[in-house]
Amino acid sequence: MSTRNDDIIARMLHHRASTLDGGEPVPAPIAMASVYMLPGTIDVPHQYGRFSNPTWDALEESLSILEDAESVAFPSGMAAIASVFTAHLSAGDRVLLPSDGYWTTRAYAEKYIRPHGIEIDYCPTGEYGARDLSGFAMVYIETPSNPGLDICDIAEIAARAKSAGALVVVDNTTMTPLGQRPLDLGADIVLASDTKHVSGHSDVLSGHIASRNSALIGPIREWRKFFGAIPSPFDTWLVYRGLKTLDVRFDRMCATAETIANRLADHPKIAAIRFPGLETHPAHALARRQMTRFGSVLGLTFSDAATAERFIAESRFIVPATSFGGVHTSAERRARWGDQVAEGYVRLSIGCEPADALWSDFASVLNAL
Numbered sequence: 001m002s003t004r005n006d007d008i009i010a011r012m013l014h015h016r017a018s019t020l021d022g023g024e025p026v027p028a029p030i031a032m033a034s035v036y037m038l039p040g041t042i043d044v045p046h047q048y049g050r051f052s053n054p055t056w057d058a059l060e061e062s063l064s065i066l067e068d069a070e071s072v073a074f075p076s077g078m079a080a081i082a083s084v085f086t087a088h089l090s091a092g093d094r095v096l097l098p099s100d101g102y103w104t105t106r107a108y109a110e111k112y113i114r115p116h117g118i119e120i121d122y123c124p125t126g127e128y129g130a131r132d133l134s135g136f137a138m139v140y141i142e143t144p145s146n147p148g149l150d151i152c153d154i155a156e157i158a159a160r161a162k163s164a165g166a167l168v169v170v171d172n173t174t175m176t177p178l179g180q181r182p183l184d185l186g187a188d189i190v191l192a193s194d195t196k197h198v199s200g201h202s203d204v205l206s207g208h209i210a211s212r213n214s215a216l217i218g219p220i221r222e223w224r225k226f227f228g229a230i231p232s233p234f235d236t237w238l239v240y241r242g243l244k245t246l247d248v249r250f251d252r253m254c255a256t257a258e259t260i261a262n263r264l265a266d267h268p269k270i271a272a273i274r275f276p277g278l279e280t281h282p283a284h285a286l287a288r289r290q291m292t293r294f295g296s297v298l299g300l301t302f303s304d305a306a307t308a309e310r311f312i313a314e315s316r317f318i319v320p321a322t323s324f325g326g327v328h329t330s331a332e333r334r335a336r337w338g339d340q341v342a343e344g345y346v347r348l349s350i351g352c353e354p355a356d357a358l359w360s361d362f363a364s365v366l367n368a369l
């Protein structure tokens with residue numbers, strides 16, 4: 001029987017064709033335009049390139065089907081995050097951020113949000129469940145967190161935060177809407193860096209925001225128009241193109257990640273492994289309930305930094321790079337950026353390579369460490 005995700009994916013793939021007349025291109029064209037014809041009236045679909053663009057429309061229509069919510073595209077995940085803070089926080093508000101989430105979110109909030117009279121509090125992702133949420137204007141969640149892959153219960157936190165009067169925002173970058181659906185679990189706003197899985201080919205930066213509440217998504221769209229943090233038509237088209245294969249890529253990557261995680265779990269050269277799909281993950285039961293897949297990112301702890309670096313350098317099929325969610329397996333030692341993880345902690349992003357090719361590469365490198 002077809003699942004909700006199956007239906008969403010099929011509708012997303014066929015949406016544009018269902019609107020076309022004979023002779024029109026099946027894929028959306030790239031509309032390189034800063035100005036549009038405005039003879040006499042401005043009451044037309046497109047007026048000026050900072051306000052709207054037909055290629056943005058194509059991507060946003062696809063994202064809106066995927067999220068089952070109105071979506072706004074941004075030129076990066078950080079532009080999306082900045083828009084949420086700027087459009088929905090004001091002087092005197094308090095916001096709760098994860099202390100172990102993507103570090104630039106905290107750095108941005110400290111540098112550009114706090115000076116506007118907004119109080120910022122922090123909580124480790126794994127402790128959100130025990131945190132008193134009263135008094136917050138916004139509760140911001142990132143689960144599984146990057147890089148530590150800690151998990152919190154979106155539905156439980158959203159219910160408590162909303163009854164305390166807070167807006168609930170979820171950064172869903174690590175899972176995509178195909179792996180976890182925060183809006184279905186009660187979040188008000190979901191956002192993501194589409195630089196990762198959604199575009200998927202490590203050739204473009206991108207992000208989006210989605211919400212089912214027009215009073216929340218309207219100011220986000222307006223912020224983009226006034227601030228000018230707009231995606232280029234070509235970059236937008238790359239994301240639109242990548243999105244069509246998200247399901248097959250993500251499915252393959254998550255399945256391979258699970259296979260590799262199970263094989264690595266008992267390896268003597270690895271001191272600890274973090275993966276939501278393993279029973280050793282402290283929130284494995286919650287991951288099973290809340291996520292439809294366990295993701296494609298693993299956390300591996302080696303005895304020290306040098307051993308971790310050797311694992312990355314000597315593996316034939318690991319690209320030594322930051323970021324995750326690309327078709328090539330990649331990895332990096334996150335302590336080099338100052339993340340609060342062990343010196344030997346490696347964030348390993350599994351790509352679309354066949355699982356056995358990856359495993360024989362990893363196994364031979366690990367055995368020689």
Ligand SMILES: Cc1ncc(COP(=O)(O)O)c(C=O)c1O
Nearest residue numbers: 076077078102146173193195206
């Ligand atoms: C969880 C998370 N959110 C947001 C971002 C920011 O996205 P971008 O690099 O596209 O601005 C990242 C980037 O790594 C991320 O990992």
